[in-house]
Amino acid sequence: MLILISKRIGFMILTMLVVSVVLFLLLEYSPGSVATKVLGPYSSEEARQLWLERHGYFEPLWYRYGAWLGNFLVGDFGDSVRFRVPVSEVLWPRLWNTAILGFWTFAIMIPLSLILGVLAGMREGSRLDRIISVGSIITTSVPEFASTVLLSAIFVYGLKWLPGTSSMTSGFDFMQLILPVMVLIIYDFGYVARMTRASMAEVMTSHYIRTAILKGLPYRQVIMKHALRNALIAPFTVIMLQINWLLSGVIVVEFFFAYKGFGALLLEASLNQDLYVIEACAMVAVFVAVTSQTIADIGYTYLNPRIRFT
Amino acid sequence: MSNIVETVTPAPTTGAAFMRAIKSFALLRESVPGMIGAGLVLFWVIVAILAPLIAPFDPLAILQPMAKPGTDFAQGGTFWLGTDHLGRDILSRIIYGSQTVLFYAPLATLCAYTFGILMGLAAGYHLGWWDIILSRVSDIILSFPVLVLYIIIIATIGSSGINIIIAITFASAPGIMRIVRGLVLDLRNRDYVAAAQTRGESAMYIMLVEILPNARGPLIVDACLRLGYVIITIGVLGFLGLGLPPPDPDWGGMINETRKMAMFFPHMTVFPVIAISSLILGFNLLADGLREVSLRD
Numbered sequence: 058m059l060i061l062i063s064k065r066i067g068f069m070i071l072t073m074l075v076v077s078v079v080l081f082l083l084l085e086y087s088p089g090s091v092a093t094k095v096l097g098p099y100s101s102e103e104a105r106q107l108w109l110e111r112h113g114y115f116e117p118l119w120y121r122y123g124a125w126l127g128n129f130l131v132g133d134f135g136d137s138v139r140f141r142v143p144v145s146e147v148l149w150p151r152l153w154n155t156a157i158l159g160f161w162t163f164a165i166m167i168p169l170s171l172i173l174g175v176l177a178g179m180r181e182g183s184r185l186d187r188i189i190s191v192g193s194i195i196t197t198s199v200p201e202f203a204s205t206v207l208l209s210a211i212f213v214y215g216l217k218w219l220p221g222t223s224s225m226t227s228g229f230d231f232m233q234l235i236l237p238v239m240v241l242i243i244y245d246f247g248y249v250a251r252m253t254r255a256s257m258a259e260v261m262t263s264h265y266i267r268t269a270i271l272k273g274l275p276y277r278q279v280i281m282k283h284a285l286r287n288a289l290i291a292p293f294t295v296i297m298l299q300i301n302w303l304l305s306g307v308i309v310v311e312f313f314f315a316y317k318g319f320g321a322l323l324l325e326a327s328l329n330q331d332l333y334v335i336e337a338c339a340m341v342a343v344f345v346a347v348t349s350q351t352i353a354d355i356g357y358t359y360l361n362p363r364i365r366f367t
Numbered sequence: 368m369s370n371i372v373e374t375v376t377p378a379p380t381t382g383a384a385f386m387r388a389i390k391s392f393a394l395l396r397e398s399v400p401g402m403i404g405a406g407l408v409l410f411w412v413i414v415a416i417l418a419p420l421i422a423p424f425d426p427l428a429i430l431q432p433m434a435k436p437g438t439d440f441a442q443g444g445t446f447w448l449g450t451d452h453l454g455r456d457i458l459s460r461i462i463y464g465s466q467t468v469l470f471y472a473p474l475a476t477l478c479a480y481t482f483g484i485l486m487g488l489a490a491g492y493h494l495g496w497w498d499i500i501l502s503r504v505s506d507i508i509l510s511f512p513v514l515v516l517y518i519i520i521i522a523t524i525g526s527s528g529i530n531i532i533i534a535i536t537f538a539s540a541p542g543i544m545r546i547v548r549g550l551v552l553d554l555r556n557r558d559y560v561a562a563a564q565t566r567g568e569s570a571m572y573i574m575l576v577e578i579l580p581n582a583r584g585p586l587i588v589d590a591c592l593r594l595g596y597v598i599i600t601i602g603v604l605g606f607l608g609l610g611l612p613p614p615d616p617d618w619g620g621m622i623n624e625t626r627k628m629a630m631f632f633p634h635m636t637v638f639p640v641i642a643i644s645s646l647i648l649g650f651n652l653l654a655d656g657l658r659e660v661s662l663r664d
Contacts, residue, residue, distance in 0.1 A: 075507050083523055191400065194655060198648035200599040202606040202619065203640040206626055210633050305514030309603060313626070323515065324607060327522035335522065342515045350510060 135333035155318035174253025193247030223314040297353030401656015407649025424456035479539035487547025505541030550582040591654035
């Protein structure tokens with residue numbers, strides 16, 4: 058187990074390193090374009106050369122990468138071109154906002170999708186199963202950008218129940234969080250529910266469940282004590298990997314509702330060629346994704362006794 | 368259910384392979400969601416092909432701004448779904464938009480599959496260094512959140528039709544590679560592969576002629592699902608302003624251009640939303656139906 062964990066964490070660090078090299082080469086390979094991006098397209102040639110020299114861009118590539126990575130590790134991401142402040146000052150509050158959004162999404166989505174998935178998988182082929190399965194295909198087929206528009210048409214313009222933007226200009230407002238969270242849940246719960254259903258349906262056909270039913274245990278006890286424990290192993294991995302999808306969904310939702318979060322920051326930065334913000338955001342996104350994958354792997358191994366004891 | 372007992376796989380002639388393909392699609396009849404999905408996809412394919420014939424107006428022509436659905440145009444014709452903020456007919460734009468989607472999405476998926484299959488075959492058949500390098504590279508690409516990857520690629524190389532295809536290929540090929548690799552690992556120990564090796568066939572021949580055709584079932588199901596995702600991706604990129612440059616009709620872009628007016632003119636955004644969702648739903652249901660049918664026999 059310890060070997061596995063250290064192996065996974067080692068691989069995670071390796072991935073982050075490779076990603077950092079790729080990002081660095083992709084965005085900073087040619088110093089000329091870096092200077093243009095930072096100083097703007099109307100800067101003079103001398104100013105660009107001066108800037109490049111002052112920021113050490115005439116050093117060899119490997120040296121620049123080393124310096125860049127060193128700064129990154131101590132939390133110095135450079136200055137944002139657009140906001141004229143250090144990137145970290147913009148990044149952390151935005152990340153916190155997205156964490157709030159993600160927390161509420163998961164807090165509601167996980168119980169909902171697990172319950173629906175278990176109910177559907179308990180009696181495969183029943184009417185309830187069909188309704189849940191078809192329903193989850195339909196909700197997963199409506200892309201996030203489409204459901205943002207549809208839901209705000211209904212709740213903002215039609216019923217006038219909820220605010221249409223979530224910029225939180227006058228302090229934190231829970232009402233403004235409802236629509237973004239709703240959109241994310243509607244798109245994501247279907248996949249988790251379907252995976253839970255498949256896992257549950259598979260467990261229900263196994264021999265030990267048949268034995269449990271045949272020896273006369275109450276149906277409720279069969280489900281609660283025997284089926285659930287094994288059926289919920291696979292969904293755990295799916296939920297952890299869902300964080301990766303959530304990061305994508307968050308960009309769309311934050312963009313639409315003008316929520317001041319991490320996804321909107323990344324999009325804004327890439328539309329404005331705000332180099333250092335793109336780099337910092339991308340590294341953070343990959344870090345979150347890789348960490349959740351590692352936890353998923355380790356957790357799956359821990360939860361599944363067949364793997365744990367071999 | 369009809370019982371097709373196949374003990375000996377017939378020699379792979381083109382005619383027989385074609386008949387088998389028809390037969391397996393005929394099996395789809397037994398899955399109601401699968402049929403609905405196939406119907407939806409077919410509907411949009413026909414709309415895209417017949418676009419010049421059935422579109423009532425030129426999709427780029429500026430006619431009469433902000434007309435409600437069903438308004439009659441002074442110079443003849445009716446705006447069945449209304450017009451957008453610039454006065455272009457929404458029905459015609461949706462009809463022509465289906466051409467855009469059904470051109471770029473399958474093309475991008477095909478590119479991704481070409482690379483993914485070649486990588487997967489190489490990794491799964493040769494193993495060793497091929498496998499280690501290709502698997503690690505795809506692990507790294509797959510560790511990016513998808514949309515973050517798209518945004519970084521598009522921000523670096525700019526947004527155009529070809530660049531969208533490049534970005535989608537780059538981001539999807541690793542996932543396809545994993546699936547193909549898994550299938551190849553299972554198939555490479557079969558007798559017919561050993562027979563081909565003894566005959567002295569080249570590795571390329573064995574991979575493409577002996578292994579690949581036998582891995583097609585799961586790949587077809589995955590392709591349908593992936594087409595749905597690619598359509599979502601193209602739509603999202605259009606929605607975020609990173610997609611195909613205007614004024615070409617593109618469903619995601621249409622939604623983005625008109626979303627701020629959804630309060631007063633919901634028809635401008637609702638109809639493109641219905642169009643894109645129904646096409647994605649079609650592919651998802653089709654994939655589900657195909658999987659159900661393929662699991663049955």
